[in-house]
Amino acid sequence: MLEIVVPLSLVIYALSALLTILRMALGPDIPDRILTLDALYVNAIALIILFGVYLGSTAFFEAALLIAMMGFVGTTAVCKYLLRGNIIE
Amino acid sequence: MAYVIGVLFASAVYMMLRRSIVKLVIGLMILSNAANLLIFTVSGMTRGSPPLIPEGLTEPAGVVADPLPQALVLTAIVIAFGVLAFAVVLIHRAYEVVGTDDLDKMKDTDT
């Protein structure tokens, strides 16, 4: 079961990453694009975790952890810029 | 992978040839990404076997990815950030002195 589901999910998430990037290219607004970036981070987390499951390796889980954290910080920074201009006040 | 590096490099060059300083910086970032990828990929693309040695063994079991380019790229990434930061601040300083971020206008070498 797992050997079918995991590759399938990988493909689906890859597809979704492609679609998100399409959305980012299309826009139309800056907040939209920031959201897509955030969504892309989520996709990346999923891809990495699934990949780890697929390989049976835990070596990449920290990477997922880090994306979760870093992605948040990145999004925060961009939002802050959009809201206030200066991000460190 | 070759395509990816090619495209990355192409857009980096294109961005760096634009007039605005910010674009120069962005181009620089893409360029460093492209270069890192280049170093990384030419060392061979090994899938799914990180250069980790399992507990209790002294040598890795089976074929693993080449650790040396990875180490080099790792420091390269960090250094790239340092260089980028320095370039950015330098540019900002230049902008402040010259009063423009248009590279075409930064002609006078004396200012």
Place this chain on the structure above:
Amino acid sequence: MLLSLILLPFIGSLLPLLAAHKGRTVCSWLTAAPPACALLLLLSTAPAVFQGELLTIRWDWIPALGLNIGFRLDGLAFLFALLILAIGLLVILYGHYYLSAKDSHGRFFSLLLLFMGAMMGVVTADNLLLMVVFWELTSLSSFLLIGFWGHRRDARRGARMALTVTGGGGLALLAGVMVIGHIVGSFELSDVLAAGDILREHHLYPVALVLVLLGVFTKSAQFPFHFWLPHAMSAPTPVSAYLHSATMVKAGVFLLARLYPALSGTELWFIMLSLVGLSTMTLGAVVALFKHDLKGLLAYSTISHLGLIVLLFGLDTQLAVVAALFHTVNHATFKASLFMSAGIVDHETGSRDIRLLSGLRHYMPITAALGLIAAAAMAGVPLMNGFLSTEMFLGEAIEQRVLGGWSWLIPAVAVFAKVFSVAYALRFIHSVFFGPKPGPLPKQPHEPPFFMRAPIVILVVLCLAVGMLPALIVGPLLSVAAASTTQTILPQYTLEIWHGFNLPLALSVLAMVLGVFLYSQRHRLFNLWNRLPPLSAPDVFEFILHSILVQGSRRITKLLESGHPQNYLLILFLFTIALAGAALLQLPSLHGGVSMTAIDFPSLAIAMTMIVAALGTAILHRNRLTALLFLSVVGLGVALVFARFSAPDLVLTQLSVEVVSIILLMLILFLLPRQNQRDSSVQRLWRDAVVAGVGGLSLGILTFAILTRPLDSISKFFLAESVSGGGGTNVVNVVLVDFRGFDTFGEITVLAIAAIGIFGLLDGMRLFNPRHLGHHYAKDRHPMLLSVLNMPLLPLALMVSLYIFMRGHNLPGGGFIAGLITAIALILQYLTNGLNWTNERLNDNFHPLVASGVMIAGLTAMGSWFFGMPLLTTAHTHVHLPVLGEIPLATAMVFDLGVYLTVVGATLVILENLGKLKPFTSQPTTEP
């Protein structure tokens, strides 16, 4: 001992600078000490040298290039070294009184000693390449000395001209030496001197000879390169006395003497030297008579005498060589004293114009007497040293038969030049010191201080002593010098004051009578001279320089340096692409034979994502924020590629750096104002696009070509040694902190320097009022929700970073990554809660952090020294850091801690300082 002889002046050149503030007297004493010591050392070698011994020392320097540090002291070198040191000492004494209080004593003496050391190097070097190095050093230091009064235009001009001419000659000399080395197979002087026959037979001999002679002629101011010497007279007089009479211009003569056994004895040698020498001698003598400037007169006279010496070498008999060396010594003594006299006149009257000066014997009788004797020596009056060497010269000139039926031409021209030489010597003495008292002068003339005259007294006494007792005083020195010059046994010759009535004496008398007559008719000659079109050497020189060199280079510069940084980049890119492209084109086939890995969909998707993102960045670059977002997608994609191809450490690093970079760019976007869109022209867009496309294409092909070829990696060693040697199972981390720890140390140092550099750049920087057109910002500075949400994140992040740090050695992680995570966690606090809030809770000075990081890493590295192990380890020796024996993990961890601290500190310094910049929104800023 030989080494200290050469090193003393160089080391001594630091002393005057150090003692400059101690007052002039101390400074001068300290300056005189090293040459005095060197002179004593030199004299102590005299017995050995006079026995005909050859003192040498030698070390290998760059043996692969045939360049060794070697010095030799033989008779010839001894003679010149004696001149350099002895006259140098006298010049220092003279210079002490000559320089005014306004001139920097320390700088002057330092340069003088530097020059002295360089000259010593030239005359004692045992390796031709080494000699060229010192030769260039004399050119450089003489440039500085001539331009000592840099506020004066003529000084700058003269210095520039001297440097251009002698430096150019130095290049020719270097080329000539290379050719000689190529022919002989060695640059060692002893080999070259022994290989004279091989040299003369070789078909490259003319090339070598002409190139070397170019060096000689420029340095010794031979026609047609003589013009720089008169303009070098804008130097302070001690410099003229030293460089342009006694030493530097004699370097060319020295080189002729040094290479005499190797290069002389051919038709070409004779023709070049005798023609150049003859024309220089005549031209110098004639022009000297018409110079109204005392130093100008002396300069042209020097040119004339140098021509005489060169001519003597050209005559190519052994006695001529003796005469040449003899005249070199004599010329140095009388010309230095004449220059010093001229300097005294200039110093005490404020003028050097012969037309203004007259009757100075009433004011300075002693100087007048000294000048008289020196000038008599120059004119070749009997009982003076100049008489003896000119007699020898005339004798040789009569004896030679090299021009066949035209051989009488050489003595005839020599007498002609001598007539003028007598006339200008008379003019120097009679017009300046005799006649009626002068009209109003800039200064009231009087005798100079005793010690300013002392050097002249010494030199003049020497002139007389040599003139009267030649065999006793210079006989042995001359014979040993001449013997080592020709490298053979000299024929019998006598140095005597009286040779009896013979043809040379008759010619001398004739020349003297004619010279006096010429001088009495000088006013007519001057009228004639004045009708000649004025031709200023510097103007001609600069015209040539300007029209050909400067304009040409300017055109090239304009082409390349257009002032558009993009164009520079474009040129660089094009060049790189051309280089890589050329290499690619030579490949027989692109595909190297290794089959490609199959493509799976997720990889493809990642690749596609990145491509779209990269293109998106490029296409949508108008909107900076969008471009940035795409940029972070590219970064994310790179991280995913790293993940896909098994590099977990890289994933972590790439992600953290990505975020830090985004924050950095956000800050920069805020700091740089948005400006109106500027469109480049369509052609330019296309041009750039094509360049970028071609570049990308070639790089892609390159990658493809490499990827499809088999790969041989050196990492097997690292993989095998990681656990047993480095004590860690994460090979990447072990490589970083252990095998290649020195690299890592270098890199954290770079990071630290970058951080400090940024701090320095930002220090005191003010912001313009950012022009964010029509953009309304939210009023809430720090949204409550965000800050509350963030608070628990800090300990969480710190914990993660600690975890990653600790396990770094065995599993993905390590100092770099942990440092970045910590930095980001702290930056997040700045983001959400603001600068003030965070700084209240956190010491905002991160510099100690950076410093301690680098120090910890460095100390850990050096710690191995205490255990007798080499610093860290290198990949070459493979001696691995077994510090503390059984717990190698610990030292590597400490090193990693240093890395960690540096990364945290540097990142925070960079970002926090950027964040600190505040726009001055409240008050209008003025443009600088």
